[in-house]
Amino acid sequence: MTEDTPSRPSVVVLGGGYGGINAAKALDDVADVTLVDPKDAFVHNVAAWRALVEPVWLERIFFPYDRLLEHGRFVRDSAVAVDGRHVTLASGAQLEPDYLVLATGSSYPFPAKTDARDTDTSRSRVREAHAALLGAERVLIIGAGPSGLELAGEIAAFFPDKHVTIADMADDVLEGPYDQALRDELRRQLDGLGIELKLGSPLVALPTAPPATAAAITVLTAAGEELRADIWYRAFGVSVHTEYLRGALAEARGADGYVHVDEHLALAGAERVFAIGDIADADRDMAAVAGMQAQVVAQNIREEITGEGERATYSRRPPGIAIPLGPQGGAGQFPGVDGIVGPEVIAERKGRDMMVEHFGSLFNATTPAATS
Numbered sequence: 001m002t003e004d005t006p007s008r009p010s011v012v013v014l015g016g017g018y019g020g021i022n023a024a025k026a027l028d029d030v031a032d033v034t035l036v037d038p039k040d041a042f043v044h045n046v047a048a049w050r051a052l053v054e055p056v057w058l059e060r061i062f063f064p065y066d067r068l069l070e071h072g073r074f075v076r077d078s079a080v081a082v083d084g085r086h087v088t089l090a091s092g093a094q095l096e097p098d099y100l101v102l103a104t105g106s107s108y109p110f111p112a113k114t115d116a117r118d119t120d121t122s123r124s125r126v127r128e129a130h131a132a133l134l135g136a137e138r139v140l141i142i143g144a145g146p147s148g149l150e151l152a153g154e155i156a157a158f159f160p161d162k163h164v165t166i167a168d169m170a171d172d173v174l175e176g177p178y179d180q181a182l183r184d185e186l187r188r189q190l191d192g193l194g195i196e197l198k199l200g201s202p203l204v205a206l207p208t209a210p211p212a213t214a215a216a217i218t219v220l221t222a223a224g225e226e227l228r229a230d231i232w233y234r235a236f237g238v239s240v241h242t243e244y245l246r247g248a249l250a251e252a253r254g255a256d257g258y259v260h261v262d263e264h265l266a267l268a269g270a271e272r273v274f275a276i277g278d279i280a281d282a283d284r285d286m287a288a289v290a291g292m293q294a295q296v297v298a299q300n301i302r303e304e305i306t307g308e309g310e311r312a313t314y315s316r317r318p319p320g321i322a323i324p325l326g327p328q329g330g331a332g333q334f335p336g337v338d339g340i341v342g343p344e345v346i347a348e349r350k351g352r353d354m355m356v357e358h359f360g361s362l363f364n365a366t367t368p369a370a371t372s
Helices: 018-027 045-053 055-059 119-134 146-158 180-192 247-251 287-306 343-351 356-362
Strands: 010-014 032-037 041-043 062-064 073-076 079-083 086-089 099-102 138-142 163-168 196-199 217-220 226-229 231-234 273-275 321-324 330-333
Touching (some): 010 018, 045 146, 146 180, 330 343
Parallel strands (some): 032 073, 138 163, 138 231
């Protein structure tokens, strides 16, 4: 007679972005993991701009969630109310796991991110946006942060005959805790690509036409300068998804929507509830940060389950960023590395393959070769 296999503690991960997939994967061998997301596939948004300029990449950046976990399960649904560890899904299903990881992420303007919930629709929308870009001679990008700079670099690298303009109310590119030498290098490369910068004056109003669609665009800056384009892109405007929080969890949410967490990435007043990635106030909204936070939470849950190892803490990381400007250009700033790194390092680390091979391995999938 054999003994029944003891049940494993249950973990629900809400959200299948960069933090959620890493947390779910890391706990799959010690817990009964349920990953919940309304989409049918993880979208590697880091490579979204590359897919816009070269749609063959659309075959490389979508990874079905049902390939991620060996033991756990994927539920295609979304949370509408979460109070403590009691989760109500849009379908009406109720979940009450032993551990809950909130990783619902954020929205960002299309096509950097898409709100479509199935892969076919997402791919179709990006192909339409690509066709609109092909027909444009003048491109306006509003926002000189990392996303806007990367998009400008992609367009200039793949379509050097197009005139690209970046507009921002800030006096320089790449606001944030970065060395001025990095901004100077990025501006040098942008100038070499023929990209025009219009900085230091806000726009009177945004274009009336939807972003990423063909239209005659005319906008005015507060300084009175007129900017014209055939298509425009919005490269600013993050919106975090924490509207479903109730009770004590809602009290942990700030006015900006971010959730306050402690050094273990746990929420105060809620036992065994953690928050990671874009929704947590622990650090900057970056894919790499979400992945690191996922490992901290996974280690803490694993330690409670197995009694092995030590409880992990998370502290805000030193400034670090890698900004490709097309497959061969770009610059970055890495913690522990003196000065800035140039295009050779950025191309090797990110620009050439946009890290798709790493996520192919995570999902036990092979990725088609790109043409870049």
